[in-house]
Amino acid sequence: MAEASPWTPDQPIIEITDIHKSFGHVEVLRGISLKVRKGEVICIIGPSGSGKSTLIRCINALTPFDRGSVRVMGIEVGAPHLDKLALRRRVGMVFQQYNLFPHRTALQNVMMAPIQVLHQPRREVEARAMALLKKVRLEGKEHSYPGQMSGGQQQRVAIARSLAMNPDIMLFDEVTAALDPETVKEVLVTIKQLADEGMTCILVTHEMGFAREVADHVYFTDRGVIVEDGPPAELFANPRDPRTQAFLSQVL
Amino acid sequence: MTARPMPATPFVLAPPRAGTPKLRLRLWHGAALAMLVLLSATLADAASTGPAARAGILVILLKWTPLLFRGFLFNILISVASMTIGTILGGALGITLISLLPPVRLAGSVTMQFFRNAPWLVLLFFAMFLLPFQLRIGPLVIPLPDWLKAVIGLSLPVMANVAEIMRGAVASIPSGQWEAAESLAFKRRQQVWSIIMPQCIKRMLPPWMNLYAILTMSTVLASIVGVNEVMTLAGQVSAAEGGRTDLLTPLYGYIMVWFFLYAYPIALLTTRLERRFAVKM
Numbered sequence: 001m002a003e004a005s006p007w008t009p010d011q012p013i014i015e016i017t018d019i020h021k022s023f024g025h026v027e028v029l030r031g032i033s034l035k036v037r038k039g040e041v042i043c044i045i046g047p048s049g050s051g052k053s054t055l056i057r058c059i060n061a062l063t064p065f066d067r068g069s070v071r072v073m074g075i076e077v078g079a080p081h082l083d084k085l086a087l088r089r090r091v092g093m094v095f096q097q098y099n100l101f102p103h104r105t106a107l108q109n110v111m112m113a114p115i116q117v118l119h120q121p122r123r124e125v126e127a128r129a130m131a132l133l134k135k136v137r138l139e140g141k142e143h144s145y146p147g148q149m150s151g152g153q154q155q156r157v158a159i160a161r162s163l164a165m166n167p168d169i170m171l172f173d174e175v176t177a178a179l180d181p182e183t184v185k186e187v188l189v190t191i192k193q194l195a196d197e198g199m200t201c202i203l204v205t206h207e208m209g210f211a212r213e214v215a216d217h218v219y220f221t222d223r224g225v226i227v228e229d230g231p232p233a234e235l236f237a238n239p240r241d242p243r244t245q246a247f248l249s250q251v252l
Numbered sequence: 253m254t255a256r257p258m259p260a261t262p263f264v265l266a267p268p269r270a271g272t273p274k275l276r277l278r279l280w281h282g283a284a285l286a287m288l289v290l291l292s293a294t295l296a297d298a299a300s301t302g303p304a305a306r307a308g309i310l311v312i313l314l315k316w317t318p319l320l321f322r323g324f325l326f327n328i329l330i331s332v333a334s335m336t337i338g339t340i341l342g343g344a345l346g347i348t349l350i351s352l353l354p355p356v357r358l359a360g361s362v363t364m365q366f367f368r369n370a371p372w373l374v375l376l377f378f379a380m381f382l383l384p385f386q387l388r389i390g391p392l393v394i395p396l397p398d399w400l401k402a403v404i405g406l407s408l409p410v411m412a413n414v415a416e417i418m419r420g421a422v423a424s425i426p427s428g429q430w431e432a433a434e435s436l437a438f439k440r441r442q443q444v445w446s447i448i449m450p451q452c453i454k455r456m457l458p459p460w461m462n463l464y465a466i467l468t469m470s471t472v473l474a475s476i477v478g479v480n481e482v483m484t485l486a487g488q489v490s491a492a493e494g495g496r497t498d499l500l501t502p503l504y505g506y507i508m509v510w511f512f513l514y515a516y517p518i519a520l521l522t523t524r525l526e527r528r529f530a531v532k533m
Contacts, residue, residue: 060435088437099432103450113436116446158432165436 007074013038013169013200014059019068021054028054029065030224038168041195042202043211043232046221047247052204055221056171059202060091073168089118092162096174098154100146106133106157107142110164118165125164132160136190152183156190163194170194172203208251212236220244281516285509309502316489323482324510327471330403330481334471335464338407342414349419352440360415367412373473379405380477399481402474410467417459421452458526465515465522482507 007013012035021029028051036042044052057063058070061077061084070077075087100109110129114120133142136156146154155175162170172191176184188210195201195214205211211218212232219229220241228241236252239245348360367375383401387394425448433443475483486503493499 062431062435085437088435091435093435095428095432097426097428099426099428101429101432101447101451112446113438116442117437117439161436 009038011074012036012071013040013073014202015069015071016055016059017069017071019055019058019065019070021051021058021063021065028224029058031068032221032224032226033068034219034226034229036169036200036202038200039198040200040216041214043215043218044202044204044221045206045208045211045218045247046227049223050221051224052221053173056093056173056202056204059169059171060088060093062093085117089165090167091169091171092165092167093171093173094155094158094162094175096177098146098151098158098178100154100157100161102146105143105145106138106149106160109146109157110161113161114164129160129164132163133157135163135193136160137186150183151179152186155179155183155187159187159190159194169200169202172201172205174204174206176205176207206251208236208248220247222247281512285512288505309499312489312493312499313502313506320482320485320489320507321510323480323485324507326399326479327468327474327481328514330399330406330471330474330479331464331468333403334406334410335467337403338410338467339414339460341407341411343418345411345415346418346422347444349415350422350444364412364415364419367408368416370409372406372409372470373476375408376402376405376473376477379408398477399474399479402471402477402479405477406467406470406474410463413463414460417456417463418452420459421455422448424455425451454529458522458529461518461522461525465518468515469511482510 014034014036016032016034018031018033019029020027020031030051032051032055034042044055046052054063058065059072059077061082065078068078072087073090075083075090077087100106101112104112107126107129110132111122111125114125114128115122130142133139136159138153138156138160141149141153141157144153146157149157158175159170175191176187179187184207188207191201191203192210192214201214203211203215215232217229218232218235220227220235220239220243222243228235228239228244235244236248239248345360345364348356349364351357351360370378379401380398383396383404386396429447429451430443433447438447471481472483474481475487478484486507490496490499490503
């Protein structure tokens with residue numbers, strides 16, 4: 001078990017230093033460093049294949065990295081005997097494909113991890129799960145199965161499921177990319193609400209308007225490096241790097 | 253979730269017309285086969301020389317029916333017992349196939365491939381001659397009659413096939429399910445038992461039932477190693493009737509009808525389950 005050095009809220013909640021990651025001969029991350037402060041909302045944008053998803057998957061140890069260091073609230077993610085439970089109860093993750101458990105109802109999806117992983121009492125977990133589903137505006141859908149819900153509804157259940165672990169950080173990996181345009185908004189509203197409540201959020205997204213609206217800081221990545229970063233107003237209005245300019249002119 | 257259609261099996265039949273009761277369809281098919289047997293019996297009857305001297309074939313079949321039927325029940329017993337043992341062993345073997353430890357996975361894989369790629373009859377002989385006629389565990393002596401050896405012999409390929417069905421079902425679960433479970437801090441054991449396996453059961457059921465149908469047909473192999481099942485008894489009946497060649501077609505046709513009546517409903521149910529799960533998953 002990796003000994004977590006004491007972390008205080010004045011330190012970065014996530015500190016990534018020069019990480020590298022290759023899949024075979026393809027180097028996906030080529031020395032990325034960034035710091036996230038508690039309560040910050042970070043958006044990572046960039047062309048597909050630029051390593052955005054890999055980067056945030058390194059934060060909760062879903063993808064092991066080759067070199068560099070990732071520290072989450074004092075936990076060294078690259079440590080050989082990483083306490084995955086300690087890390088993952090602090091870091092929630094929402095996926096592009098929702099990945100709800102299809103054999104469980106919405107409520108059961110939200111309740112499973114706190115009961116089985118954290119061994120919290122069922123009654124307590126159920127009350128919290130109901131409240132979370134209400135928060136993501138899915139009251140009345142508690143007993144629906146994922147297959148009976150729309151993509152937007154499923155994605156909100158997935159958000160509630162992550163929140164049930166009471167994480168300090170939420171990772172969103174292109175969570176609206178698989179949704180119909182009309183349901184994108186309902187998911188974004190939920191994320192905005194979370195951000196407003198002070199949740200530390202890292203989003204990989206193609207929703208530039210949303211990034212501009214909610215992000216405190218935006219990173220533009222291309223081919224495994226951070227090309228440019230800054231507050232959204234600055235980065236979107238006056239991109240300095242030609243690659244950023246080219247990308248933004250295509251998507252905006 | 254994206255729906256993944258179940259792979260087609262040899263048992264996929266043309267879908268029954270909407271509103272046709274399943275039972276009627278089944279009986280109709282069985283009746284057609286029974287008619288075929290009767291027809292062959294009558295034809296054989298007419299062709300036989302000396303019509304007065306010999307008893308009618310239908311009478312003979314009817315006379316031996318209780319004995320043959322007991323033999324048939326024995327086939328069913330062998331199939332159920334082999335399936336039970338094979339499924340339990342195959343489940344355990346299947347677990348080794350999804351182990352994260354390479355040596356465990358390798359050992360499981362070698363075992364699975366060995367028994368899956370051997371002819372069932374060879375495995376049956378293997379069990380017959382390898383197993384002793386009794387097992388001595390301390391003061392306890394367990395006799396191992398031939399039929400029990402046959403059960404063990406047939407459960408070996410069942411085990412290997414169940415393991416492979418399980419491996420395939422696990423592999424068919426989208427990787428996102430593992431990742432979601434992983435990111436929620438479920439332990440490997442919990443991921444397998446609470447998240448992956450429950451989804452696999454549905455996918456495994458149709459091929460498992462398919463395997464059972466094939467096993468049921470293969471129980472007649474036990475006649476070759478001397479178990480008193482329906483084929484052995486049919487041979488004895490034929491001998492008792494003086495080895496009449498005109499009796500053989502109706503006799504074996506009669507037995508075919510029984511197997512058909514037993515296996516066809518299973519095939520129908522398999523098809524129905526496949527269709528239902530293909531829509532739901």
